Amino acid sequence: SNMAGQRKVGIIGSGLIGRSWAMLFAGAGFNVVMYDVDSAQLDGAKVSIKQQLNELERQGLLRGTLLAEEQFSLISTSENLSEAVKDAIHIQECVPENVDLKKQMFSKLNDLCTLDETVLCSSTSCILPSKIFTGLRRVSQCIVAHPCNPPYHCPLTEIIPHPETSEDAVQRTRELMAKIGQEPVMVKREIDGFALNRMQYAIINEAWRLVEDGIMTPEDVDKVFTTGLGMRYAFIGPFETIHLNAEGTENYMQRYASSIRRVSSSFGPIPTFDGKTLEHVEQRMASRIPSVPDELNKRRQWRDDRLVALAKLKKQMDS
Ligand code: NAI
Missing domain, CATH: 3.40.50.720 (NAD(P)-binding Rossmann-like Domain)
Structure with a gap:
C-alpha cells in the first residue's frame, strides 16, 4: 500500500x-x-x-x-x-x-x-x-x-x-x-497576475490603445501577432529574440535601449476597455466571428486544431 x-x-x-x-x-x-x-x-x-x-x-x-x-x-x-x-x-x-x-x-x-x-x-x-x-x-x-x-x-x-x-x-x-x-x-514571489497574465495584459493594453487612437484596425493588430511576433514566440521568447537580433544581448541594448525607452515613454494610460472603442472592437470581431456559442465553438475548434498541429511540429523539431 x-x-x-x-x-x-x-x-x-x-x-x-x-x-x-x-x-x-x-x-x-x-x-x-x-x-x-x-x-x-x-x-x-x-x-x-x-x-x-x-x-x-x-x-x-x-x-x-x-x-x-x-x-x-x-x-x-x-x-x-x-x-x-x-x-x-x-x-x-x-x-x-x-x-x-x-x-x-x-x-x-x-x-x-x-x-x-x-x-x-x-x-x-x-x-x-x-x-x-x-x-x-x-x-x-x-x-x-x-x-x-x-x-x-x-x-x-x-x-x-x-x-x-x-x-x-x-x-x-x-x-x-x-x-x-x-x-x-x-514566480519567486507572489505578484498580481503572475507572469503570463502580466505580459498578456501589457499586450492587450497597447493593442487597445492602437485601435482607440485610430492608428490600426483590430484585424491588423491581430496580424502583427499571427504573421509576425507570434511566429517567433512559438519558439523563442523576448530575451532570445533580443540576443539573436544583434551580436548578443549587450550589443542589442547598445543599439536599441534608447529606442525602447523613447517608444515606451509614448505609451498612453491604461484603457478603460468600454464605450465607443469596445463597441467598435466587438462589432469588427463579431462581423467575422459572431458572438454566439455555435460560431465561437466552431472557431475554438479551428484554433485547437492549429494548436495541436503546432504542438506536433514542436515535438518533432525538438526530438
Ligand atoms: P470548471 O467550471 O470547468 O470546473 C470546475 C469544477 O469544480 C466543476 O466540475 C464543478 O462541479 C467542481 N466543483 C465546484 N465546487 C466544488 C467543490 N466544492 N468541490 C469539488 N468540486 C467542485 O472550471 P475550470 O475552467 O476547470 O477551472 C478550475 C480552476 O482552474 C480555476 O481556479 C481556474 O482559474 C483555473 N484555471 C482555468 C483555466 C482555464 O482556461 N479554464 C486555465 C488555468 C487555470
Whole structure:
C-alpha cells in the first residue's frame, strides 16, 4: 500500500482543468483519483478523458510511454473527499475561481490529507497564494501551479509559492511538473497576475490603445501577432529574440535601449476597455466571428486544431 500511496495524485474538481491534470498525471503513470461535488461532472469527465486520450494516441501526441487504455485505467473517481486525498503525494485543486470556495477547500484538504509530505496545490489563474493558504497548519506545503489552457498542448505551468512555502515543497512540485512533461517556471514571489497574465495584459493594453487612437484596425493588430511576433514566440521568447537580433544581448541594448525607452515613454494610460472603442472592437470581431456559442465553438475548434498541429511540429523539431 505504501508503494501505491507514493504514486497517487488527488484531483479536486473535474471540470476543464481537472480533466487535463488527470490526463497529464496518468500519462506519467500516477494513480489519479478525481473528486467533484457534482457526480454528473465526474461521469462526464471519464467519458471525455477516454475520448481525448484515444484521439491523442491516434494523432501520435499521447504523453508518456503507456497506451491510452492503460492511462485511462489509472484514473478513477470518488464522491468522497477524504477517500480521494487519502495517501496522495500531491493534491491538485481545480474548483471554480472563487476565493472563499478555495479557502474552504484548502482548510478541508489541510485536515484530510494523511501523509506528512503531501503537497497541496491550487490551479488558480489569479488568486494570490496568501489569499488562500495563510493560517493553514500545512502552509509550508501549499503552493500554486497555474497551467496554461489547453494544458496538454501548452505545457507552461507557473509555480507560485506562498511566502511560507518550504523550499522542499517548491522543489518537489517543480520536479513533479517536469516529470509529467509540463514546463514549470518559477514566480519567486507572489505578484498580481503572475507572469503570463502580466505580459498578456501589457499586450492587450497597447493593442487597445492602437485601435482607440485610430492608428490600426483590430484585424491588423491581430496580424502583427499571427504573421509576425507570434511566429517567433512559438519558439523563442523576448530575451532570445533580443540576443539573436544583434551580436548578443549587450550589443542589442547598445543599439536599441534608447529606442525602447523613447517608444515606451509614448505609451498612453491604461484603457478603460468600454464605450465607443469596445463597441467598435466587438462589432469588427463579431462581423467575422459572431458572438454566439455555435460560431465561437466552431472557431475554438479551428484554433485547437492549429494548436495541436503546432504542438506536433514542436515535438518533432525538438526530438
Ligand atoms: P470548471 O467550471 O470547468 O470546473 C470546475 C469544477 O469544480 C466543476 O466540475 C464543478 O462541479 C467542481 N466543483 C465546484 N465546487 C466544488 C467543490 N466544492 N468541490 C469539488 N468540486 C467542485 O472550471 P475550470 O475552467 O476547470 O477551472 C478550475 C480552476 O482552474 C480555476 O481556479 C481556474 O482559474 C483555473 N484555471 C482555468 C483555466 C482555464 O482556461 N479554464 C486555465 C488555468 C487555470
